[in-house]
Amino acid sequence: MRTYSGHSNAKKSNELYRTNLAKGQTGLSIAFDLPTQTGYDADHELARGEVGKVGVSVAHKGDMHTLLDGIPLGEMNTSMTINATAMWLLSLYIATGDENGVDQAELSGTTQNDILKEYLSRGTYNNVPKWNPINICSYHLQEAGATPVQEIAYAMSNAIAVLDAVRDRGEVPEDEFHKVFGRISFFVNAGIRFIEEHAKLRAMGRIWDELGRDRYGVTDEKMRRFRYGVQVNSLGLTESQPENNLQRIVLEALAVTIGRDARARALQLPAWNEALGLPRPWDQQWALRIQQVLAFETDLLDYPDIFEGSKVMDGLVDELVQGAKAEMAVVEEHGGAVNAVPYMKAALVESNSRRLGRIESGEQIVVGQNKFASTEESPLTADAEGGIMTIDPEVERELIDEVRKWRSERDQAAVDEALAALADAARDDSINLMPLSIAAAKAGATTGEWSATLRDVFGEYRAPTGIGDAAVTVDDVVLAGLRERVEQVSDQLGRRIKILIGKPGLDGHSNGSEQISVRARDCGMDVVYDGIRLTPAQIANSAVQEGVHVVGLSILSGSHMELIPNVIEALREAGVDVPVVCGGIIPEADAPKLIEAGVARVYTPKDFELNRIMGDIIDLVAAKAGATAVA
Amino acid sequence: MNANPPDPAELGRRLAARDRTAAPAALNVIEQTGERHAADVAALLAEVAPEKLGGDAPGMIVGVTGPPGAGKSTLLSELVAKWRERGKSVAVLAIDPSSKRSGGSLLGDRARIRVEPGDTDVLIRSTATATRLGGLAPATREAALAMAAAFDVVIVETVGVGQSETDIAELADSVVVIVQPASGDVLQFIKSGVMEIPDLLVVTKSDLGAPATRAARELMGTVKTLGSHTPVLLVSSLPPSTGVDELIDTVESHHASLDLPASRAEARRAAALDAFVHEHGERGLRAVGGRRAAQRLLAEPSPTPGLPRLVELLQDAAGY
Numbered sequence: 001m002r003t004y005s006g007h008s009n010a011k012k013s014n015e016l017y018r019t020n021l022a023k024g025q026t027g028l029s030i031a032f033d034l035p036t037q038t039g040y041d042a043d044h045e046l047a048r049g050e051v052g053k054v055g056v057s058v059a060h061k062g063d064m065h066t067l068l069d070g071i072p073l074g075e076m077n078t079s080m081t082i083n084a085t086a087m088w089l090l091s092l093y094i095a096t097g098d099e100n101g102v103d104q105a106e107l108s109g110t111t112q113n114d115i116l117k118e119y120l121s122r123g124t125y126n127n128v129p130k131w132n133p134i135n136i137c138s139y140h141l142q143e144a145g146a147t148p149v150q151e152i153a154y155a156m157s158n159a160i161a162v163l164d165a166v167r168d169r170g171e172v173p174e175d176e177f178h179k180v181f182g183r184i185s186f187f188v189n190a191g192i193r194f195i196e197e198h199a200k201l202r203a204m205g206r207i208w209d210e211l212g213r214d215r216y217g218v219t220d221e222k223m224r225r226f227r228y229g230v231q232v233n234s235l236g237l238t239e240s241q242p243e244n245n246l247q248r249i250v251l252e253a254l255a256v257t258i259g260r261d262a263r264a265r266a267l268q269l270p271a272w273n274e275a276l277g278l279p280r281p282w283d284q285q286w287a288l289r290i291q292q293v294l295a296f297e298t299d300l301l302d303y304p305d306i307f308e309g310s311k312v313m314d315g316l317v318d319e320l321v322q323g324a325k326a327e328m329a330v331v332e333e334h335g336g337a338v339n340a341v342p343y344m345k346a347a348l349v350e351s352n353s354r355r356l357g358r359i360e361s362g363e364q365i366v367v368g369q370n371k372f373a374s375t376e377e378s379p380l381t382a383d384a385e386g387g388i389m390t391i392d393p394e395v396e397r398e399l400i401d402e403v404r405k406w407r408s409e410r411d412q413a414a415v416d417e418a419l420a421a422l423a424d425a426a427r428d429d430s431i432n433l434m435p436l437s438i439a440a441a442k443a444g445a446t447t448g449e450w451s452a453t454l455r456d457v458f459g460e461y462r463a464p465t466g467i468g469d470a471a472v473t474v475d476d477v478v479l480a481g482l483r484e485r486v487e488q489v490s491d492q493l494g495r496r497i498k499i500l501i502g503k504p505g506l507d508g509h510s511n512g513s514e515q516i517s518v519r520a521r522d523c524g525m526d527v528v529y530d531g532i533r534l535t536p537a538q539i540a541n542s543a544v545q546e547g548v549h550v551v552g553l554s555i556l557s558g559s560h561m562e563l564i565p566n567v568i569e570a571l572r573e574a575g576v577d578v579p580v581v582c583g584g585i586i587p588e589a590d591a592p593k594l595i596e597a598g599v600a601r602v603y604t605p606k607d608f609e610l611n612r613i614m615g616d617i618i619d620l621v622a623a624k625a626g627a628t629a630v631a
Numbered sequence: 632m633n634a635n636p637p638d639p640a641e642l643g644r645r646l647a648a649r650d651r652t653a654a655p656a657a658l659n660v661i662e663q664t665g666e667r668h669a670a671d672v673a674a675l676l677a678e679v680a681p682e683k684l685g686g687d688a689p690g691m692i693v694g695v696t697g698p699p700g701a702g703k704s705t706l707l708s709e710l711v712a713k714w715r716e717r718g719k720s721v722a723v724l725a726i727d728p729s730s731k732r733s734g735g736s737l738l739g740d741r742a743r744i745r746v747e748p749g750d751t752d753v754l755i756r757s758t759a760t761a762t763r764l765g766g767l768a769p770a771t772r773e774a775a776l777a778m779a780a781a782f783d784v785v786i787v788e789t790v791g792v793g794q795s796e797t798d799i800a801e802l803a804d805s806v807v808v809i810v811q812p813a814s815g816d817v818l819q820f821i822k823s824g825v826m827e828i829p830d831l832l833v834v835t836k837s838d839l840g841a842p843a844t845r846a847a848r849e850l851m852g853t854v855k856t857l858g859s860h861t862p863v864l865l866v867s868s869l870p871p872s873t874g875v876d877e878l879i880d881t882v883e884s885h886h887a888s889l890d891l892p893a894s895r896a897e898a899r900r901a902a903a904l905d906a907f908v909h910e911h912g913e914r915g916l917r918a919v920g921g922r923r924a925a926q927r928l929l930a931e932p933s934p935t936p937g938l939p940r941l942v943e944l945l946q947d948a949a950g951y
Contacts, residue, residue, distance in 0.1 A: 342700055494663035521735035526759050531742025541748035547659040
C-alpha cells in the first residue's frame with residue numbers, strides 16, 4: 001500500500017514520507033519532478049517552471065540522503081516511477097544505502113525503466129536481486145487510449161522484445177534465464193469498466209504464463225507468475241464535478257483486487273483532484289484511506305478466487321486472450337515491438353480519437369461531463385487555491401541555489417574522473433554502467449551531469465510520433481461544416497491554414513496535443529506537430545520557419561503560468577504575430593491571467609468538445625487574416 | 632501574416648544575397664496558390680533565376696525518398712547534424728501526403744529533427760502534397776530552386792516508393808533512396824523496372840545486423856546485374872550513427888561529377904510545366920498543343936532561362 005508522492009525538495013518530501021508511513025503506508029512510491037525524471041538539474045533552461053512541481057527534485061546523493069533520512073531502507077519496498085534516469089536514481093539509492101550501511105541485497109523495489117537491454121543483460125539482476133529492474137509499463141498505453149486488447153497485446157509484445165533481445169545477446173547463461181523472466185514485472189492501468197478490466201488482468205496472466213513456458217522454456221511455475229502493480233486510470237477522471245472521481249477510483253481499485261488469481265501486488269490510487277492540479281497531502285491521505293477501507297473493513301481478502309468456475313468471466317477472458325494474440329501477431333508481422341512502434345502508436349492515437357469522438361457525441365456517457373452536467377457549488381473546490389496544492393515559486397529558486405552550491409563544494413576532480421570513466425564505459429557495449437554510475441553518485445555528480453554524459457555518447461533519440469498514420473475516426477458529415485470554413489479561410493490566405501502544435505516544458509503527456517493535431521488535420525488544416533519537451537525558443541523558431549497561422553500549446557505539468565508567458569514572449573521577439581491557444585490541466589482561475597499574458601484562448605480539461613475548439617481556431621485565423629487584409 | 636507583408640522581390644534579392652533569414656517569409660510567398668498571388672510568386676522567383684544570379688543557384692539539391700517507416704526522419708536528423716559539423720548551411724523541405732478526405736495533413740518530421748533554435752543556418756520546412764501525385768507539394772520545385780540560392784545544401788524529403796522518384800529525380804541533383812531491411816519493396820521495384828535506379832541506395836538500420844547486410848548484398852547484386860554503378864551504402868542513424876559521413880561524401884562526390892546546368896535546366900522545365908498545368912489544367916496544355924509540344928517549347932531557349940520566364944513562354948503560346 002502506497003501513494004505516489006513527493007514534492008518540492010528532499011526535506012519536505014522526507015517529512016511527507018514519514019507522515020505517510022505513520023499513517024499505515026507500507027512502501028514508498030517516490031514521485032520525482034520532471035527535471036529529475038528527464039535528467040536535468042534545476043538550473044537548466046528546460047527545467048524552468050518545473051522544479052519541485054510534480055514531485056521531488058533529487059540532484060545528487062545529498063538530496064537522496066535527506067529524502068530517505070530516518071526511513072528503514074532494508075524494510076521498504078520502494079517504487080520509482082522513472083524511465084530515462086532510472087539507472088542513476090537507483091545508483092543514488094544504492095549509494096545512499098551503502099553509506100548508511102545497508103547491504104545492496106537488502107534493497108527491494110521497482111524502477112520503471114525503458115533502457116531495457118542495457119539493464120537486463122548486464123547482470124543487474126545478480127547484484128540487487130530483489131530489485132525489479134524492468135517494469136513493462138502498459139499504464140501509459142491505456143492513458144494513450146488503448147483498448148483492453150491493445151493494452152494486453154502491446155505490453156506482452158514489449159516484454160517479448162526485451163526478453164528476445166536479452167536472450168539473443170547471449171550474455172545471460174541459459175540456466176539463469178528464468179531469473180530474468182521472473183524479475184519482469186508489469187505496471188498496468190485499470191479503467192472504469194471494472195469487470196472487463198479484471199478479465200484483462202486474468203488474460204495477461206494467462207498469456208504471460210504461456211509465453212514463459214512455450215517461448216522461453218521457463219519450467220518453474222512460480223517464475224511464470226504474472227506480477228504487476230497498478231495505478232488506476234487518470235484518463236477517465238474529470239475536472240467537472242471532480243468529487244465523482246472518488247467513486248471512479250474505488251471501482252477501478254476493485255478491478256485489480258476483486259479476484260485473487262489476478263490481484264495486484266502493489267496498488268496506488270490517484271487523488272480525486274488529479275485532473276485539477278497537484279493533490280495536497282490531505283487528498284493523498286484520502287486515496288490511501290480507500291485502500292485501507294478495502295483491505296481492512298471489507299471481506300475482499302477473505303476468500304479464494306471468487307471467479308473460479310464463472311462462465312461469464314472465463315468467456316470474457318477467452319475473448320480478450322484471442323483478441324490480444326491476434327494483435328500480437330500483427331505486431332510480430334511488423335517485425336516485433338521495436339519496429340512496430342509507429343504502427344502501435346498510430347493504432348493508439350486512433351483508439352483514443354474514437355473514444356473522444358464517442359464522448360463528444362454522447363454515445364459514451366461521462367457523468368457530470370457530457371450528461372447530468374448541472375451541479376451545485378462544490379465546497380471541496382471553494383477555497384482560494386481551488387482545492388489543489390500550489391508550489392511556492394520560491395522553491396525553484398532555492399533549489400537552483402542549492403545545486404550550484406553543491407557543485408562548488410564537492411571534490412570536482414573526483415567527479416570529473418568518475419564521469420569520464422562513465423563516458424568511456426558507455427562507448428563500450430560490454431561494460432556494465434551500473435557500478436560506474438554508483439561510483440559517480442558517491443563522488444557527488446548530479447542528475448544533470450550523469451544524463452548529459454550519456455546523452456553526449458548515445459545522442460538523443462527522438463521517437464516517432466506515429467500520429468501521421470492515424471486514420472480519420474470522426475464522421476465526415478460532422479466535420480463538413482468545419483472543412484468548408486477551413487477551405488474558405490485558406491483561400492483567403494493563399495495557403496492552407498497551417499497550425500503548429502507543441503508542448504513546452506518537460507511533461508511527456510502527448511495525448512492531448514496528438515488528439516488536437518489529428519482533429520485539426522481532419523478539419524482540413526496542415527498541422528506541424530512539433531513534439532514534446534520544447535523550449536520557448538524552439539517553439540518560436542518552429543513558428544517562424546514553418547510560417548504557421550496559429551500556434552497551439554499543450555501543457556499538463558502545472559507549469560503553464562511560468563512557461564506559456566515565456567513562449568508568448570519568445571514568439572514576439574521572433575516577430576511572430578499569430579494567435580496562440582493553449583490547453584491542458586489548467587485551473588479555471590489561471591485562465592484570465594493567461595489571456596492577459598497574450599493567449600487568445602485557454603482550454604481546460606472540461607473542454608472536451610474538440611470541434612468547438614477547432615471552430616475557435618478557424619475564427620481566430622480568419623479574424624487575423626481579415627484584420628491584415630483591412631490594414 | 633504581419634500587417635505589412637514583406638515585398639516579394641526584396642525577399643528574392645535577400646535570398647540571392649544569401650540572407651537565410653529571408654527564407655521562411657520567402658517560402659510563405661512561394662507556397663501561395665491562386666491567380667491573385669501569381670505575380671508575387673513570379674517577382675520573387677525572378678530574383679533567384681539564373682539570369683539574375685549569373686548562373687545556377689550554388690546549393691546542392693538532394694532528394695531523399697523511401698517508404699514510410701524506413702527511417703528517413705532519423706537519417707535526416709543525422710544528415711543535418713553532420714552537414715552542420717562540416718560548416719554547411721542546410722534547408723530541409725519535408726513533404727508528407729495530405730489526407731484525401733479532409734485535405735489536411737499531419738506533418739511530424741519536425742519533431743524528429745533536433746536543431747539549435749538560434750542556428751539560422753538550418754531551416755526545416757514541412758509541407759503537404761495537397762492533391763498532387765508524385766510525392767512533391769505544389770511549390771516544392773520552386774521552393775527548392777529558390778532555397779538553393781541561399782543554402783549550401785537543400786534536402787527534399789518525400790514519402791513513397793515506386794512512382795514518386797520520377798518527380799524528385801527531375802528536381803534534385805542527386806537522389807538517395809532509402810531501403811528498409813527485410814522489406815523487399817525497393818528490390819522488387821528495381822528488378823521489375825517500375826522504378827529507375829537512383830543515384831544512391833541506402834540501407835538503414837544496419838544496427839539490426841544480418842538482415843541489413845543481407846538486404847544490402849541483394850541490392851548490390853541486382854544493381855550490378857542491371858549494369859549500374861549506383862553505390863549501395865549501409866547506415867545506422869540511431870545515435871551514435873555509423874555510415875552517415877560516408878553517405879555525405881558519396882553524395883558530394885556524385886554532385887561534383889554532375890553536369891549541373893543541364894540538371895537544373897531539366898528541373899526548371901519540369902517545374903514550369905507543372906506550375907502551368909496546375910494553374911491552367913489539361914485545357915491549358917491542349918492550348919499549347921499537348922505535353923510534348925510544351926516540352927519542346929521549353930527546350931528551345933538556350934541557355935534555359937529562369938522559372939518565371941519559362942512559365943511565360945507557355946502562357947504566351949497558349950494565348951493567355
